[in-house]
Amino acid sequence: MGSLGIYVHVPFCVKKCNYCDFLSFPLKTDTDCRKTESYVKALQQEIRNPFKLPESPTEVDTIYFGGGTPSLLSERQLGSILETISRKFLVNPKAEITMECNPGTVTAQSLRAYRSLGINRLSIGIQSAVEKELALLGRIHTFSQAKQAVLWAREAGFTNLSVDLMSAIPGQTIASYEHSLQEILALEPQHISSYSLIIEEGTPFYEKYKDSPPVEEETDRKMYEMTQQMLADRGYARYEISNYALPGYESRHNTKYWTGEDYLGVGLGASSKIGKFRLKNETDMTVYLEKLGERETVAFVEEQLSEEDEKIEFFILGMRCMSGVSLKEYKERFGEDASLRYGKTIEKICGMGLAAREENRLFLTAKGIDVSNLVFEMFFV
Ligand code: SF4
Known part of the structure; x- marks a missing residue:
């Protein structure tokens, strides 16, 4: 059995994007913000007593903070989660530690703090370089903020940056997508994840676009081909269906999902694969907090793989x-x-x-x- 990857789910966002069906909630009031404190305590409790651990080894070589918007947690909260992980597991000194960041929630100071906590890879949800498209998606950031975030991240010492880029956004044209690609390439990230927008049920976009996709299939196809061509020309190798990287910068954590390695997911609704077991955590926040308050388990076996x-x-x-x-x-x-x-x-x-x-x-x-x-x-x- 290889080393273990740990996924930490942070289900809070500033506001919900129009296309998002991830398990995340907007933090609207001060009371909501105080919830993050109870959540971090519960997370720590879960990390100390995870439901099912591999027998051996328990060395951790990747940690991934995903969400939601992990960059909404304070440096102290992130530090306490990392410390709890280090007390429970043997974290390899060369572990890849990634954090998803929303460009609208970071500052030069917070990025320096993440780096000093040992976080060594950022996944920045830029999505588009066109302000109109970002606004339509319901993102809270502008492209100028995204550029600034990348600059600050570099100044803070990050040398491994991943950027998310989205195609098939309502109103997007081949020309505007090409512009986004060029702008994102100009930021020189080490890794690019490129996805087509999917219209998910239960989102505001679903009501609007369920009967007529926002971008024609032919246009989406051209964007897809353009992505491959432009990224290949700039030395990015496509190593997974939606992921491109400069040599040596493939996501080590995500690669575990595709190669069948073990990973432990902690946090609301997180999934794990440990040996032959696929586990799923409680998805109701009240129940999640209550159960961990009572030191009960929040994970259940979803499937035992034959x-x-x-x-x-x-x-x-x-x-x-x-x-x-x-x-x-x-x-x-x-x-x-x-x-x-x-x-x-x-x-x-x-x-x-x-x-x-x-x-x-x-x-x-x-x-x-x-x-x-x-x-x-x-x-x-
Ligand atoms: S920031 Fe990400 S997780 Fe939060 S609402 Fe937007 S898409 Fe969903």
Whole structure:
């Protein structure tokens, strides 16, 4: 068993964005703000007594603060969470410690404090360089604030920055998307996550766009191709379907999700994978706080993976990475040749030009990446 990654969920935001269906709540009043204090205490309690731990080892080599908006927590609160993790686990001195930041919530001083706490990677939710698009999304920041945040982060000593970029935003054109790409490239981040906006049920955007997508499929497709081309020209390698990095700057934490390694999720609604167990935390804040106040567990087993599930996950998670999966590793792990169970599927997807084999690795082709969900479905047959 490899080292463990820890995901810490911080479910607070300044306000809810128009497209967001993540588990997060706006902090509207002072009482809401005081809730962060009870939440951090509960989180610490959960970290001290997580529901299910791998037997060994418990060395932690990645920590990821996600949300919500983790940059809404104070430096003291973040420091106390990190300290609790260090008391419970052996944190590798070279651990990747990432924090998601909303550019509208950071200052030069707070970024210096994050760095001195040991946080060494920031994931900055910029999304677009066009003010009108940011306002339409309901983001609280402007692009000037985002540029300033990147500058401050560099001054604070961060050398590993990731930026989120969104396409298919209502009103976005090929030209405005190209402008965003150019502006984001000018910031020289080490890592870029590029996503198409998805219209999720239960969001204000759903009511508005459920019957007619905000951007035509053809336009979205051109944006997608432009992303690949422009990022490749600037030396970013696409290492996962939605993620690009300069050499050596791939997200170590997120890679655990795709390679089947263990991760422990703490916080409201967080998910974990420990050995054969997939766990899910309580999603109701009142219940979460009450249970931890009573020192009860907040996680429940969502699924116990059978060997069949593990085999399927090996392919459908692993093939999200552009390097694909090793058929040799499959054999070592499951004690049989992959062709025994998946020979026909592999033959079919390779025959259709959706995947290719090279030196015992199986990976998606450009054509396969475009229809990756369909390719993954074929492993269930
Ligand atoms: S900042 Fe992120 S988590 Fe918060 S509402 Fe906006 S998209 Fe959702």
